[in-house]
Amino acid sequence: MTQPQLDQLYQEIILDHYKHPHGRGLREPYEAEAHHVNPTCGDEVTLRVHMHDGAVQDVSYDGMGCSISQAAASVLYDLVHGRRLDEALRRQEAFVTLMSSKGQAEPDEELLEDAVAFAGVAKYPARVKCALLPWMAFKDAAARAAASGADEGGAAVKRPGSSGTVTAAANLGSEG
Amino acid sequence: MSFDVEKIRQDFPILDREVNGYPLAYLDSANTSQKPRQVLDVLDEHYSRHNANVARSVHTLGTESTEAYEGARAKVATFIGAGSPDEIVFTKNSTEAINLVAYSYGARLGPGDEIVISEMEHHSNIVPWQLLCERTGATLRWFGVTDEGRLDLSTLDTLVNERTKLVSVVHMSNTLGTINPTEEITRRAHEVGALVMLDCSQSVPHLPVNVAALDVDLIAFTGHKMLGPTGIGVLWGRSELLADLPPFLAGGSMIETVTMEKTTFMAPPARFEAGTPPIAQAIGLGAAVDYLTAIGMPAIAEHDRKITTYALDALSTVEGLRIFGPTVPVGRGGTISFDLAGVHPHDVGQVLDTVGVQVRVGHHCARPTCVRFGVPAMTRASFYLYTTTEEIDALVRGLNQVRKVFS
Numbered sequence: 001m002t003q004p005q006l007d008q009l010y011q012e013i014i015l016d017h018y019k020h021p022h023g024r025g026l027r028e029p030y031e032a033e034a035h036h037v038n039p040t041c042g043d044e045v046t047l048r049v050h051m052h053d054g055a056v057q058d059v060s061y062d063g064m065g066c067s068i069s070q071a072a073a074s075v076l077y078d079l080v081h082g083r084r085l086d087e088a089l090r091r092q093e094a095f096v097t098l099m100s101s102k103g104q105a106e107p108d109e110e111l112l113e114d115a116v117a118f119a120g121v122a123k124y125p126a127r128v129k130c131a132l133l134p135w136m137a138f139k140d141a142a143a144r145a146a147a148s149g150a151d152e153g154g155a156a157v158k159r160p161g162s163s164g165t166v167t168a169a170a171n172l173g174s175e176g
Numbered sequence: 177m178s179f180d181v182e183k184i185r186q187d188f189p190i191l192d193r194e195v196n197g198y199p200l201a202y203l204d205s206a207n208t209s210q211k212p213r214q215v216l217d218v219l220d221e222h223y224s225r226h227n228a229n230v231a232r233s234v235h236t237l238g239t240e241s242t243e244a245y246e247g248a249r250a251k252v253a254t255f256i257g258a259g260s261p262d263e264i265v266f267t268k269n270s271t272e273a274i275n276l277v278a279y280s281y282g283a284r285l286g287p288g289d290e291i292v293i294s295e296m297e298h299h300s301n302i303v304p305w306q307l308l309c310e311r312t313g314a315t316l317r318w319f320g321v322t323d324e325g326r327l328d329l330s331t332l333d334t335l336v337n338e339r340t341k342l343v344s345v346v347h348m349s350n351t352l353g354t355i356n357p358t359e360e361i362t363r364r365a366h367e368v369g370a371l372v373m374l375d376c377s378q379s380v381p382h383l384p385v386n387v388a389a390l391d392v393d394l395i396a397f398t399g400h401k402m403l404g405p406t407g408i409g410v411l412w413g414r415s416e417l418l419a420d421l422p423p424f425l426a427g428g429s430m431i432e433t434v435t436m437e438k439t440t441f442m443a444p445p446a447r448f449e450a451g452t453p454p455i456a457q458a459i460g461l462g463a464a465v466d467y468l469t470a471i472g473m474p475a476i477a478e479h480d481r482k483i484t485t486y487a488l489d490a491l492s493t494v495e496g497l498r499i500f501g502p503t504v505p506v507g508r509g510g511t512i513s514f515d516l517a518g519v520h521p522h523d524v525g526q527v528l529d530t531v532g533v534q535v536r537v538g539h540h541c542a543r544p545t546c547v548r549f550g551v552p553a554m555t556r557a558s559f560y561l562y563t564t565t566e567e568i569d570a571l572v573r574g575l576n577q578v579r580k581v582f583s
Contacts, residue, residue: 040538041537041538041552042552043552064552066521127526
């Protein structure tokens with residue numbers, strides 16, 4: 001990777017989100033929590049979803065990881081909190097598509113906002129999984145929060161068994 | 177023969193290449209070493225001229241191949257001071273060698289028996305024992321690690337006791353670089369009748385290792401970290417111990433007589449080498465051993481020590497850098513793991529790559545060691561006989577650039 005490529009990977013937007021993350025910290029209430037880890041680098045994220053009236057009322061998270069994974073969590077918070085669930089999931093899918101593009105896709109800026117900065121990351125297979133870590137945790141937690149039915153009545157009760165740990169190892173090549 | 181790093185580098189074609197417009201600074205030899213032309217040529221020669229299966233053919237090629245394969249075994253035996261080539265079992269890697277012992281020797285363990293490892297082990301010297309304990313009801317115990325990154329032997333006499341059946345510890349840590357003193361451990365283990373196994377994956381490539389002098393029972397190491405190909409590793413065991421162990425993997429090449437009801441097995445090492453082995457890889461390892469022997473392991477260890485001293489000094493000039501493990505070049509090898517304040521190792525490695533510096537980042541298959549030092553991951557620079565002070569300088573320049581990007 002050369003210097004211009006480095007600048008593309010570590011865009012100002014990404015470094016900004018990394019240094020000043022939005023929505024960081026675990027909050028209550030929430031209906032589902034997901035804990036995802038990346039075994040190759042030891043990155044971890046714990047992410048909670050609070051649903052209300054079919055909307056993602058809050059996404060709160062904590063974790064440790066590289067600038068890419070931490071910035072991705074911050075951007076995720078901006079993009080999905082307060083959105084209707086289907087809209088949030090549409091953005092989730094668009095982000096996954098962008099990260100699978102190997103840097104060839106033209107991202108939809110209206111839909112992805114700051115997340116378009118991650119187009120440069122998509123060129124680095126070793127870093128794609130960093131960017132996806134919080135987004136996969138969100139997908140997992142959102143699905144379980146929706147399934148809990150809590151969003152319909154607005155109840156904010158953490159149900160036993162609504163927490164899960166997932167290892168993001170699928171086709172990523174663990175190192176040990 | 178005097179040690180001339182520039183002359184040595186000419187034997188390694190890959191060291192000529194550039195990465196991102198910069199000269200390659202390969203500082204990841206603890207992960208896998210580069211290969212000299214002498215090893216590459218032997219691989220090419222084997223496949224071009226002698227390729228045939230071993231230990232089963234009467235034809236010329238089969239004989240040549242078998243002689244080269246068994247010749248490699250003899251070279252490896254001499255290299256580590258083994259009593260006989262029959263004490264050398266070829267495996268896929270260190271991991272398989274350790275698993276072989278965990279399954280074969282481990283089958284005789286039961287509740288009440290104890291295995292002792294340490295907190296600075298590679299996952300390959302942790303997980304096989306955890307699984308063994310789950311299978312047999314034996315108990316896993318371990319040495320702690322001091323803040324300085326040394327084995328905490330203060331608990332030796334209670335940790336290793338009459339219930340202990342096997343002590344398996346790393347000779348040189350793949351993260352901290354620590355070279356563990358083994359005398360006290362072997363003395364205590366043998367006193368209580370336990371076996372001692374050393375994970376020599378990092379030590380055999382870098383230090384003169386003599387199994388007789390170490391007075392241990394088993395060691396494991398791997399070819400690709402010592403200039404050889406991937407896919408070939410070694411289990412060394414005392415001959416009477418190996419003779420007493422049941423097979424691990426079963427199949428061709430390891431049998432005497434097979435009937436539909438029952439099979440009898442070959443003596444070691446064949447008993448533990450089921451199926452067609454990694455033939456070219458073993459021969460390549462033999463060539464690597466020739467190369468290392470010609471240069472001399474004491475000279476290689478001395479070069480490692482000089483480079484490590486230089487690197488420890490140079491890294492101490494980088495602001496915010498914290499070294500995990502011994503910070504003095506005593507009782508440690510040329511593997512240095514560190515943290516750069518405020519920057520995740522993934523990001524450190526990525527920026528270093530822009531200036532051609534190749535380091536390992538992550539938990540180095542030694543997550544408990546990372547946890548011991550309170551970090552999720554580390555950045556690791558590791559050296560070998562071809563490492564130069566210029567490459568260390570490039571690392572330090574790169575680290576200062578990392579600090580700039582993330583300031």
